[in-house]
Amino acid sequence: MTHHLPPAPTDQYVALPDARLVTTRALLAARENLADTIAARAMTCIHGGAGFGKTIAVTSCLRELEPDQDIRRITFHTRPTLRTVRQELFTALELPGRPPRYAGEFDHLLKNELAARPRTLVLDEAQWLSGDQLEYVRYIWDDPYTRVAIVFVGGEGCHQTLRKEPMLSSRIFIWQRITRLTPEEVLDVILLYHPIWADADPHDITFADNHAAHGNFRNWARLTAHTHTALERTGRTRVDREVLRWAFSRLGSTG
Missing domain, CATH: 1.10.8 (Helicase, Ruva Protein; domain 3)
Incomplete structure (x- = not known):
């Protein structure tokens, strides 16, 4: 599985000749919000109902904003363990060798890697993350030496899931809810x-x-x-x- 942004032709939900990515108000807002989040190396949350265009907005805007930057995406399909979150980060960052066995060693490795240069992490379907896992993401981001912007993307329940974690939600730089087209x-x-x-x-x-x-x-x-x-x-x-x-x-x- 690749953890880079998918190619532009896959933005469309179905393979349909001549379909175009259209600029909605939500996409314009996402472009501005993501640019500000990356500039600040902050955390943001873009959430909304299924099919409203969250993932397309994020991937297309990031592709345009950071064509030469290091962006990695992790998509959660089921509720992971904390060990799984560490391993997903290890894989997404393309670190060599085998994942460390012990949590302290693992965290030291990940934080060193995220301190080496600016990164942007997109955590898609973030509503699957538990409190412990969200706290772990905050812990990694909060390290004074890491240089990472984090974009949480999620469907129904994502906003509530992140809001339940005061230490994380108080650090969210921008909240954006994507709604139906009027x-x-x-x-x-x-x-x-x-x-x-x-x-x-x-x-x-x-x-x-x-x-x-x-x-x-x-x-x-x-x-x-x-x-x-x-x-x-x-x-x-x-x-x-x-x-x-x-x-x-x-x-x-x-x-």
Whole structure:
């Protein structure tokens, strides 16, 4: 598993030709927040519901902000042990040899490595971390010699999980909650997201959002893929409600 930022083509939720990364208000805010966090070598938390675009915002902005810098990403899929967190850091930092057996030796090695040069660590799905593990991250960051910025990224529950740890939460430099696209944003950004929406009737875009996408960018990605398929199979050149209803049927939505 690579612990570097993924390549730009993987930013899209589904492989869809001509899909573009669009600049939302949340992405603009994330770009500014991440730049300020990195400059301060601080900790920040970017959180929100599933499919709202947290990970894409963070990875695309970091890729742009620090093209020549050392950024490592760790994604937690289940609740890890503290030993696992140490080992994930060891692997992400590409340290040679075998991980140390004893905690004190392990911590000394990690802190020395993180003091050697500026780093940015992205801890994705941070809601899986327990209090002890979050305290360990704070302990590493708090060392006066380490030179690391830490970006916590997480879904529902991440904000509450970090807030439960006073010593950590009091050190969070910036909190950013990413929410659904507003109806106004949908009309602004979906037109730019993919060419099939460029000449669509705005009322049909609103119809699609109300019945299937609900301001969720992951939903919009799936809907766009199915709508694109419907246009190709029917030979139609413009989105209409019949095409949309066929796409809704694949998403388990009705219109």
